[in-house]
Amino acid sequence: MGKRNTQLSLGAFLQATGHHVASWRHPDADADAGINFAHYKAVTQLAERAKFDAIFLADGVAVRDRAANLEALSRNGKLATFEPLTLFSALATVTERIGFIATASTSYNEPYHLARQFASLDWLSDGRAGWNVVTSGTEAEALNFNREHHFEHATRYERADEFVDVVTGLWDSWEDDAFGIDKESGVFFDQDKLHVLNHVGTHFSVKGPLNVARPPQGHPVIVQAGASEPGKELAARTAEVIFTAWQTLEEAQAFYADVKGRLARYGRSPEQLKVMPGIFPVIGRTQQEAEEKYQLLQSLIHPSVGLALLGGLYGGKDLSGHPLDAPPPPFPDDTNGSKSRLKLVRDLAEREGLTLRQLYERIAGARGHWTVVGTPEHIADQLQLWFESHAADGFNVMPPWLPGGLEEFVEHVVPILQQRGLFRTEYTGRTLREHLGLARPGNRHALSVDQASATLQTA
């Protein structure tokens, strides 16, 4: 059922001033990036010139920083930014090929709204939209949506599962050729090519049809990022791209084999799900220069910020009394937040015997993602190794600061990947699906006569 792509995919994971927690303090950073459209336009066009598959935005429906105090919060430069779907709609008009993957929560949205806005973005961009399906795991978000507590982990995933089905069902409301538009006869669409969803489930009752035509890609690309058991099952059943966070090749390989192995159960082949770990690259002409650049960023982290960030993983614990140069206090066994993130950080602390300060510095930089500090060749070698070792189909590049961190990757790392034949030198497709090597899904209602007959017999 298809082959593995011979080239890797690249996404640019943009955060206002970059991924490092102190990125806004970097001398080159556009500190007002969060509400500066010219900034996003420039970095998106830069990623497009480098032939990236897509840019990616995370999202949350609250000021989610779990800082124990307002003093720490006031040092966070990423709290107040554009909303992803509106920002991407604007960016679609100033680009031609690059894809747009927007995160949107299934916990505090309604499927009709998201199906509609993603379909609209797909039309505005001529087939370049993707949806990163997440659940909301913070109390801060619950409190903005009429709840006292957020949904339990299992409920969140059950709701997400049904949510995705409703959204993809709504995208199939109209067949691709439903709109005949015959001015002469006055018939705008073919009655037989409109399908009413009539979904009635545990969490949602949605009749449909959607009031947007079927998207150019059929379905915008479905992306998933959770690494818990229900997250992996959701990905195996519905996702086409999975964003992950791994520190080591071995862990990444194990995860890659795990999720690819789950696909057959859903009648899917390994090529239908692309695994894209995050990489936080710090690039220097020499290893020493790269280390110095990293240290510059780390030196900008105020201790109150580092402790607040880490405190979130402890379930909101205030760590400010704990000595910075001693081992971190014991981790909780479980929280109702992101289980996969907690495990990652605990494993890191134990494996490397880090102090509290060292741990927050590691988290603060790439927040648990794979940090590679070195020359362009070293970074390209690592990407090649992970790609060829079946640890990754591509990478979600997380620039430490913007625009400089992305500029350096584009100028120095991308050309090496291209010289090695590992990355495209020109776009060959027009849609995000085509960039990623994903097939365009057929409409579930537009079955062939044979398929329809088979369906009737098994019903």
Next chain:
Amino acid sequence: MGKRNTQLSLGAFLQATGHHVASWRHPDADADAGINFAHYKAVTQLAERAKFDAIFLADGVAVRDRAANLEALSRNGKLATFEPLTLFSALATVTERIGFIATASTSYNEPYHLARQFASLDWLSDGRAGWNVVTSGTEAEALNFNREHHFEHATRYERADEFVDVVTGLWDSWEDDAFGIDKESGVFFDQDKLHVLNHVGTHFSVKGPLNVARPPQGHPVIVQAGASEPGKELAARTAEVIFTAWQTLEEAQAFYADVKGRLARYGRSPEQLKVMPGIFPVIGRTQQEAEEKYQLLQSLIHPSVGLALLGGLYGGKDLSGHPLDAPPPPFPDDTNGSKSRLKLVRDLAEREGLTLRQLYERIAGARGHWTVVGTPEHIADQLQLWFESHAADGFNVMPPWLPGGLEEFVEHVVPILQQRGLFRTEYTGRTLREHLGLARPGNRHALSVDQASATLQTA
């Protein structure tokens, strides 16, 4: 407290192919307009060249056509189009001055999402966003949002009332100068300039703060369109623009005096609410040419479409058995739909003694809005009369078809209004508020010392 503007305002109320129900069949219409960004870009830039205050989009969260049968539905050319907030975000990048007023329902949304997306649009457009606050009054919408029936009229308005308060409260989460962004000290924002809403009401509990900075306009412009009692009260308390539908000068004058008279009760002056009736203009070099243009459009209405449209006002009744050239069947006393629209149509039918066909033709054209068929001078005269007779502060122009219907208004009517000094020849402001002559609202939390002291004493 300010004076009436000396010039009128103009909005361009865009529907995909235009407002006439058969507009998509017009020889010049872009029949695929609903998903054609180039079409919207061209008509928006045209309205901007003519110095319109804003373009306006209606909205609903369903395929809302209440056609009694699929055959009638299949003749509707406006069912599947872009979603307004994504479309406007894209249009913001290809324009510089014109405002964007998007309709969004308070019945099936959450205030945090809308506050955020409108704030984001206001930033993307440098202060050109407006929100038309509506309630959802169709069963089709309820069925897409987990309900069997839509909310009762009174509940809808109660919810809308609270919704607006939450949204404007969220927009004030950050003071205008909250973000000091001091790279040296590492402080991004001033702790004293962040305000947590902590709203707990009948319909919503929303803690805040919003994760977008305070919009450039302070608040995007609040627009309202209902003409029922609770609709008028909502407008008097919260709205800055009101869109209305009146057939006669006298009715429009009475409504104008009515809503302006309600403002003092809320400590507001008449200039703080602009009344903008819709006008559906059909323009010819002679009266006869204009009549012929109108007849061309009317001749394109298929009877099944006209009866379906009218049936919706009868609460979904199937009128297809009723003779077309006899009087319409008796109207229901009440429906749970739009009360103001029902009254308008019943009054029209009774006043002019129309047959069923004549009535659906009148509705189908401008759907109850003020239709003026004539020369550019005649249309300009009517607009001037309504403006100077205190029936309107401006008009929402509803082109019968697009792009031609807007082109004719821009080429032939706007210059007459400009020659008479009734409309601007250049933009003098940058934001939608400035175009409309509306003051920028202060942040409720940024009180002067005197105000804060007075608040404490009355608390």
